[in-house]
Amino acid sequence: MPKGVKMEKYRPKIHFSAEDYIINDPNGLVYYNGEYHLFHQYNINEQIYWGHAVSKDLVHWKRLPKAIAPDKIGQIWSGSAVVDEENQRMVAFFTYSEHETKRQSQGVAFSYDKGRTWEKYSGNPILTDSREDFRDPKVFRYEEKWVMILSGGDCVLLYESKDLIHWNQISSFKGNQESHTGVWECPDLFPMIVETTEEKKWVLTVSVNDGSPAGGTGMQYFVGEFDGQKFIADSNQEKGLWIDYGKDFYAGVTWNHVPKDRRLMIAWADNWQYRDYLPTSPFKGQMSCVRELKLVQKEKKYILKQLPVKEMECLRTNKHEMKNIKMGADEEWTLCDKKEVLELDISYPIEKIHAQTFGIKISTGKNRQFEIVFCKEKQCCFVDRTTAGVNPHDKFAGKYKAPVDFTQEFLTIKLLMDVSQSELFINNGEVVMSNLLFPEDFYKVKLFATGGDLVIEKSIIYEMDEIMKHPLDEA
Incomplete structure (x- = not known):
């Protein structure tokens, strides 16, 4: 690396950080x-x-x-x-x-x-x-x-x-x-x-x-x-x-x-x-x-x-949308590849969820994966960053659980993925799970269903602009 250049591999692009x-x-x-x-x-x-x-x-x-x-x-x-x-x-x-x-x-x-x-x-x-x-x-x-x-x-x-x-x-x-x-x-x-x-x-x-x-x-x-x-x-x-x-x-x-x-x-x-x-x-x-x-x-x-x-919606670019799609049992679909920052919004009609587990798999490098898994029977969600990339401390890797209400008409998911941070909002923000991660490569995002099929009422994925690209007026 040239002399004087700062290593900023994991600098977030849509979240605030200090310069140093x-x-x-x-x-x-x-x-x-x-x-x-x-x-x-x-x-x-x-x-x-x-x-x-x-x-x-x-x-x-x-x-x-x-x-x-x-x-x-x-x-x-x-x-x-x-x-x-x-x-x-x-x-x-x-x-x-x-x-x-x-x-x-x-x-x-x-x-x-x-x-x-x-x-x-x-x-x-x-x-x-x-x-x-x-x-x-x-x-x-x-x-x-x-x-x-x-x-x-x-x-x-x-x-x-x-x-x-x-x-x-x-x-x-x-x-x-x-x-x-x-x-x-x-x-x-x-x-x-x-x-x-x-x-x-x-x-x-x-x-x-x-x-x-x-x-x-x-x-x-x-x-x-x-x-x-x-x-x-x-x-x-x-x-x-x-x-x-x-x-x-x-x-x-x-x-x-x-x-x-x-x-x-x-x-x-x-x-x-x-x-x-x-x-x-x-x-x-x-x-x-x-x-x-x-x-x-x-x-x-x-x-x-x-x-x-x-106000964060102003960062959205390159919208890709799917509507009313049936996902078969044990299928995986790739939504995007080679992304650093994105927003994903998904809506599932709950009565049409027959999968035992379903959710989002995000490849973060060779043999590296960040996983979000829902289980309708157990009324819960798991976020697993055990193999999501660099684990800097023995308390960092882990699989985390949250209760999820499956009695509503739709299960909704909003996921913000930044260079080194994920924020998951479930059912319009009734449940939230925020986790850092340090990937070894760009994100490749997949949806999956196991043990049964389901219907996706809507799936929208956006790329996101950088928050420090547009400086304010001199303050």
Whole structure:
């Protein structure tokens, strides 16, 4: 390789990544003056900053200089940002990992130029506690006050403030014992309107640093009521539900101040089990796509649905479509070959599924395959990346399972395949599985059915443009 050329084999093309160094949690998600801000944890030679990018459409991102730097108090860990309209400024809240005391405390900074430069509050830290885990503040507006939710390790803590500086604790929330497979991190709390009923509910999300369905880190959510003082989970939903059944979706939080009250989430597409071992250079870490959340009622419970934001459709090119095709037992069909990035949308009439198993096989190199398998009888889906390419760590290879509802009229699948990330959305986002992979060759995509036939009502495959091809105006 010529001197000075960076090896970027696994750089994603439709997901955000930093130019270099290590990123993890998204931070400070806020919409302000026509821009969506994406701050993030940015590890540069073991010094933790907030990195920064902006977008006008949630798809194409412009990387900006580092936003908030470590100082004499400590490293700059995760947090959030709000728009203080009264004072015409953005306000960022972050956790200090303190140098001397090793404790965690909360700091605040202000920006008067759309997040390009920041002034830390001279009285930092603004909030301290003796507990070992005390981090990841998410701040939002509630009526005439501000509310902060942050991690207390085995719970979340809620505070209130009138001026964004002085905070008083008002309550805490623990869920039930089954929800504590690991330490709670990166909490969020937000209202949502239930589709079809127009009922207002509150959703509380937490990231759990161990014990997810696929192993290692994952995310849970609770649905209930919030009265400005305390969150109470619905009596039949005191155990958290999993947001994603894949291995690589963590620390997800939502944007503040989004127009039309859309609820948008992005997460770190990685897992703490193997973050430092990924075969990427000069960068490590990437984000999920931006997802729009919806809340629906199903079987007396409320569940989150999540799909890529509609804005991502602008990346689609070279559409190939099939309709009303019968696939015979034990058949395989090749949909495309030699692709790096694609979107696949499939719809199966459930009553016409007679196959024992069916799904998608993606060749990723010689004797290498990424497989998505559905089983109507067992009401589930498996994603198998055991032989999908480079396995950089003994916790990386695996086969992951998620429950799937086969009682509806159609089974729908949306699959985003990037250079090194897959995101699978089942039944309009009722179930999601996100997984990294490191293929050894371009993708060759096949559909298959075993032990019986089935009908494909519609299959559409798109190639996808690159998100960094279209830079924003100078920001």
